Amino acid sequence: MIDVARLAGVSHQTVSRVVNGSDSVTPELAERVEHAIRQLRYRRNPAARALATSRSMSIGIVGFGLAQYGPSVALTGIADESRRAGYATNIVSMAEADRANMSRALDHLVDDSVDGIIVLAPVEGALAALQGLEMDAPLMVFQPGATPAVDRVATDEIAGARMATAHLVRSGHRTVRHVSGPSGWLGTSARIAGWAGELSERGLAAPPPLEGDWTTESGYAAGRTLAGDPSVTAVFAANDQMALGVMKAFADEGRRVPEDVSVVGFDGVPESAYYRPGLTTIGFDFAEVGRRAVSQLLLRMAGEEPGPVARVEPTFLLRDSARAA
Amino acid sequence: MIDVARLAGVSHQTVSRVVNGSDSVTPELAERVEHAIRQLRYRRNPAARALATSRSMSIGIVGFGLAQYGPSVALTGIADESRRAGYATNIVSMAEADRANMSRALDHLVDDSVDGIIVLAPVEGALAALQGLEMDAPLMVFQPGATPAVDRVATDEIAGARMATAHLVRSGHRTVRHVSGPSGWLGTSARIAGWAGELSERGLAAPPPLEGDWTTESGYAAGRTLAGDPSVTAVFAANDQMALGVMKAFADEGRRVPEDVSVVGFDGVPESAYYRPGLTTIGFDFAEVGRRAVSQLLLRMAGEEPGPVARVEPTFLLRDSARAA
DNA sequence: CAGAGAGGTACCACGATATTG
């Protein structure tokens, strides 16, 4: 910067003003400075800037299960929106979302003095780990199924699970079995709540859910169990992969989907339209989740006090895997 | 740091030595300093450190299509390995992998003065964009199908495509049709090369491939076309999603997989085992790709001159979607 | 004298280097 100042024949302070777009610089001078900048291929040093302003211009992300559909798509939303605002994104991904890992991950980010943090780890353990900690940087938490709040962004998964269940019940099924996600995940309880809530509102009993672990494999296992019960005619799986496994299991047991059994999934992964049969499911715009998290975080980092973040709402995706009882 | 020094009754320089693990400090003094650090909850300021050392301790990642299976898994490998080495990861994801976006992305990372860059954008445009640019920071490029080199990490996709093709030919199929990825992608040409190479080596002609765009939808479209040709008995799709679409199309046209037509996919996504039928495919350890990229990058950043990076080799995953002609 | 445009100086929190005990 000092070289630029010398070349342009001004003080380094004026260069700083030009770089930061201050308006109190003569257009003529500014042009001279900019020319010098181009000539010297000058780039300002973010470390020095961070040191002087005590803001690193970076956002930290604590991730868990980033190879999964929802989180990975949300991540691109975060990266895009951050960059638009001139912020770098600093990712830490945890192998397990327990308290120890969470606090180590946050520590790492605080060590890197990020200006704000987004937690993309929708499990109860992560939430619990956050409870104790005092953070100086503002935090946004992705919390599926939660009620809107200033410091979290939520998908309305209860509404989504209700949609799925209602669709099946309205088609004449006496009840709906549920293949849930693993306990400890926020999405798991939200989807169970929506499913059970919808059933009870319609005066139907909710049979015990079968617990899976999000993998197609676990869906398959649950499907085998369900296929052994001839009274089962409708299944709501907590994600599309498990729904795929369920359908596979029914097929292997000789029960046709959707003729004998209806299946509805959750998430709306792009492939789901091409499963056999095409999977009726509940879609969410996860990239929007990421974008909202960032914009809210930026507002809070700026010291403003924005209202709660609107929930990202589900979309009903009608395909062929469910029909009338 | 100066407060710590005061509390411990030493100079800030001694504190710096303790923090950086220098050996020339009396254990007794070091203990006193560490106690002061704990007491004041001191954390060193990375910006100041970066300014003084002129190293930011961060690795930049230029990504494209990060929501896809391969890249998203590779990303977690990168994040893990970077953190183990104490480096932060700074992600920029491009919406399009053309020259303009690539150079803007790299610019952004250089602006952030990352110490090294990993390009996770396996398209020709990205490679071309890199050609011109002079980078001061070392660069690692993920380049599917490439021969080993110091500055790139490759999956041996030619070998993978050969495996797939050979399996089908050995099962008695007279030829193998290929549903390729979109042109411009490195994986596309590598897979075409492996497929065509294997066919020609066995004295078989390679019929023109059908071009898809990685989506299940495009696989479905290609599948409809292939299903209209009764001579088609074996299809090798360039990824699992398209293979899923192909199988769906055949089913819709009343041609059974694997009885009438054999299908082999590529990538080995976890769900593929649960497609109907289970998809025979070629698996790669993409997390390992990410880890190797980081370790090689670190070596080069340290000024060493390591040898070329070994290719990540494919695994044959035998399932039910292919059988004898 | 007010206000805009420009310059001067201190400071941010470290590590490198030379120097002292």
Next chain:
DNA sequence: ACAATATCGTGGTACCTCTCT
């Protein structure tokens, strides 16, 4: 020879001052 200190440089921004309409 070795441990510890003092000083300086890193590249910016904040704040105050100065000059000139």
